[in-house]
Amino acid sequence: MAQTDTVTRILDTAEVLFAERGFAETSLRTITSKARVNLAAVNYHFGSKKALIQAVFARYLDPFTVRFHHALDELEVRHDGGVIPLEELLETMARTVLEVPAEKHSLKVFMKLLGLAYSQAQGHLRRYIQDEYGSVFTRFVELVRRATPELPDAERFWRLHFVLGTVIFTLSGLDALRDIAEKDYQEHVSVRDLIRRLRPVVVAAMNAPLPPSAMPRAKAS
Amino acid sequence: MAQTDTVTRILDTAEVLFAERGFAETSLRTITSKARVNLAAVNYHFGSKKALIQAVFARYLDPFTVRFHHALDELEVRHDGGVIPLEELLETMARTVLEVPAEKHSLKVFMKLLGLAYSQAQGHLRRYIQDEYGSVFTRFVELVRRATPELPDAERFWRLHFVLGTVIFTLSGLDALRDIAEKDYQEHVSVRDLIRRLRPVVVAAMNAPLPPSAMPRAKAS
DNA sequence: TCCCGCTGGAAACGGATGTTTTAAACATTA
DNA sequence: TAATGTTTAAAACATCCGTTTCCAGCGGGA
Numbered sequence: 001m002a003q004t005d006t007v008t009r010i011l012d013t014a015e016v017l018f019a020e021r022g023f024a025e026t027s028l029r030t031i032t033s034k035a036r037v038n039l040a041a042v043n044y045h046f047g048s049k050k051a052l053i054q055a056v057f058a059r060y061l062d063p064f065t066v067r068f069h070h071a072l073d074e075l076e077v078r079h080d081g082g083v084i085p086l087e088e089l090l091e092t093m094a095r096t097v098l099e100v101p102a103e104k105h106s107l108k109v110f111m112k113l114l115g116l117a118y119s120q121a122q123g124h125l126r127r128y129i130q131d132e133y134g135s136v137f138t139r140f141v142e143l144v145r146r147a148t149p150e151l152p153d154a155e156r157f158w159r160l161h162f163v164l165g166t167v168i169f170t171l172s173g174l175d176a177l178r179d180i181a182e183k184d185y186q187e188h189v190s191v192r193d194l195i196r197r198l199r200p201v202v203v204a205a206m207n208a209p210l211p212p213s214a215m216p217r218a219k220a221s
Numbered sequence: 222m223a224q225t226d227t228v229t230r231i232l233d234t235a236e237v238l239f240a241e242r243g244f245a246e247t248s249l250r251t252i253t254s255k256a257r258v259n260l261a262a263v264n265y266h267f268g269s270k271k272a273l274i275q276a277v278f279a280r281y282l283d284p285f286t287v288r289f290h291h292a293l294d295e296l297e298v299r300h301d302g303g304v305i306p307l308e309e310l311l312e313t314m315a316r317t318v319l320e321v322p323a324e325k326h327s328l329k330v331f332m333k334l335l336g337l338a339y340s341q342a343q344g345h346l347r348r349y350i351q352d353e354y355g356s357v358f359t360r361f362v363e364l365v366r367r368a369t370p371e372l373p374d375a376e377r378f379w380r381l382h383f384v385l386g387t388v389i390f391t392l393s394g395l396d397a398l399r400d401i402a403e404k405d406y407q408e409h410v411s412v413r414d415l416i417r418r419l420r421p422v423v424v425a426a427m428n429a430p431l432p433p434s435a436m437p438r439a440k441a442s
Numbered sequence: 443t444c445c446c447g448c449t450g451g452a453a454a455c456g457g458a459t460g461t462t463t464t465a466a467a468c469a470t471t472a
Numbered sequence: 473t474a475a476t477g478t479t480t481a482a483a484a485c486a487t488c489c490g491t492t493t494c495c496a497g498c499g500g501g502a
Contacts, residue, residue, distance in 0.1 A: 006449080006450085022245070022340075022341055024243065024245035024246055025245055025341075027488075027489065027490085028489080028490065028491090029488085029489080029490090037450085038449090038450055038451055038452080039451090039452090039490095039491095040450080040451080040452090040491085040492080040493090041449085041450075041451095042490090042491095043490075043491060043492080044448095044449080044450085045449095048490080048491080049490065049491095115340055116340060118340075118390070118394060119336055119337065119339075119340035119341070119393070119394075120243055120340070120341070126397075153405075153406055154402060154406040154408050155418065157401075157402055157405070157406065158391075158398075158402070158410075158415070158418050159418075159422060161390075161391055161394075161398055162387045162391055162419070162422055163387070164390070165386050165387045165388075165389070165390025165391050165394075166383045166384070166386045166387045166390070166426075167386075168386070168390065169339070169382075169385070169386025169387070169389065169390050170379075170382055170383055170386050172340070173339060173340075173382075173386075176347070177379075177382055180378075181375060181378055181379070184374075184378070185374055185375040185378065187375050189379075194379070196432050196433070197376065197379050197380075197432050198383070199432060200429040200430050200431070200432050201380060201383055201426045201429045202426075203429070204425040204426055204428070204429035204430070205387075205422045205423075205425055205426045205429075207425070208421040208422045208424070208425035208426075209421050209425070210421070211417045211418050211420060211421050212417070227478080227479065248458075248459060248460085249459080249460065249461090250458085250459080250460090258479085258480090259479065259480050259481070260460095260461095260480095260481095260482095261461085261462080261463090261479090261480080261481090262478095262479070262480080263460095263461095264460080264461060264462075265478085265479085266478090269460080269461080270460065270461090
């Protein structure tokens with residue numbers, strides 16, 4: 001290893017550039033020149049650009065999943081197998097998301113990447129994340145199910161994705177929004193401020209009254 | 222004009238391809254060949270690829286803004302200059318969004334495009350939309366302000382973007398989500414179903430209790 | 443000492459991209 | 473008819489892209 005490992009220098013540079021411009025708009029030449037490594041190094045170490053993209057995500061998601069699993073284990077123990085309140089579940093998730101990048105990466109970058117993973121077509125990425133990290137999400141959803149027994153399954157499914165949209169959308173577009181907010185309201189917002197604002201909104205969204213059932217033909221149950 | 226105008230044939234093809242794969246991932250050659258139009262036609266009629274992208278958005282946003290302005294005019298008249306309830310404002314916006322593409326374009330495409338406009342870096346697009354259509358949004362925000370006087374300005378700003386995230390995120394990723402939902406819950410969801418589900422959630426989110434003030438120095442409130 | 447596997451550097455490969463140009467046909471209108 | 477705007481065709485342009493190749497250095501093990 002030189003001063004810092006070539007591999008990590010590539011990853012550090014790539015994640016920032018990807019977050020700023022997207023995947024297709026970031027060339028390997030831009031990455032390698034800004035990282036001061038050889039162009040061939042990416043294909044040598046990762047094999048391809050797609051693999052680089054996945055590696056960037058893995059560096060965030062791998063520690064996230066183990067931490068989140070641990071946090072959920074702890075939560076289940078503390079509640080003795082009983083139902084865990086929704087607020088605690090959301091709180092735990094938020095805390096874990098905050099902890100992981102705090103170690104040495106940027107939360108902003110992490111969120112932008114998540115936003116990109118959803119919006120950019122990049123089929124391979126969605127599949128990779130689904131296959132590699134789907135199980136944590138499944139476990140979380142099951143716990144949320146027990147915490148909100150009054151919600152029909154389909155309704156809970158959609159609401160979870162509603163709030164997922166809120167979080168990813170807001171945090172991934174944070175810079176632009178923050179600029180407007182600071183200009184108009186002379187108020188500096190940190191990511192933690194945002195999460196504090198997010199909490200009551202998310203809880204209220206999950207607990208909103210059910211919509212009028214508009215099934216074409218009502219059927220029993 | 223031939224069978225259908227070359228310009229509209231380009232726009233029709235481009236908007237679908239852009240929505241499916243994103244801007245950078247869609248080449249002019251793909252567009253023109255699928256539209257059965259000459260490659261040079263795009264640069265002849267629009268000048269550049271950037272201008273094509275903006276034209277695709279303009280075809281949706283131009284009729285949207287005039288309709289939305291009219292709807293807001295009507296709403297203000299009906300309430301005699303008084304305060305318009307939040308529910309009616311949201312309802313009006315939803316109705317307008319639904320009406321515009323219904324004429325001859327796809328709502329799904331429209332929503333995917335909006336999602337792309339936010340997520341894809343494409344600085345020029347965000348600037349174009351902001352400059353060209355910012356005023357309607359400003360007017361809407363001002364009406365929402367009067368409808369929610371108890372909300373601090375900054376809080377309302379963030380909550381509006383929270384729900385904006387929910388809507389755009391959900392509707393732009395609709396296809397993927399719908400596939401999962403139908404598989405897991407044997408339930409077909411139309412866009413209108415989704416909006417029905419969205420309404421109580423959005424209202425609850427806007428009316429959520431204020432977060433604990435975490436200002437560095439607490440001030441009486 | 444020789445050899446081998448790993449890393450780095452420079453260059454080139456093959457292909458795709460946005461754009462421009464030149465040319466000829468076609469349609470519409472004055 | 474003449475002029476004008478539109479469309480097609482084919483080719484070339486200049487870049488930029490991801491990827492591959494070749495070779496020089498380097499390390500430690502035989």
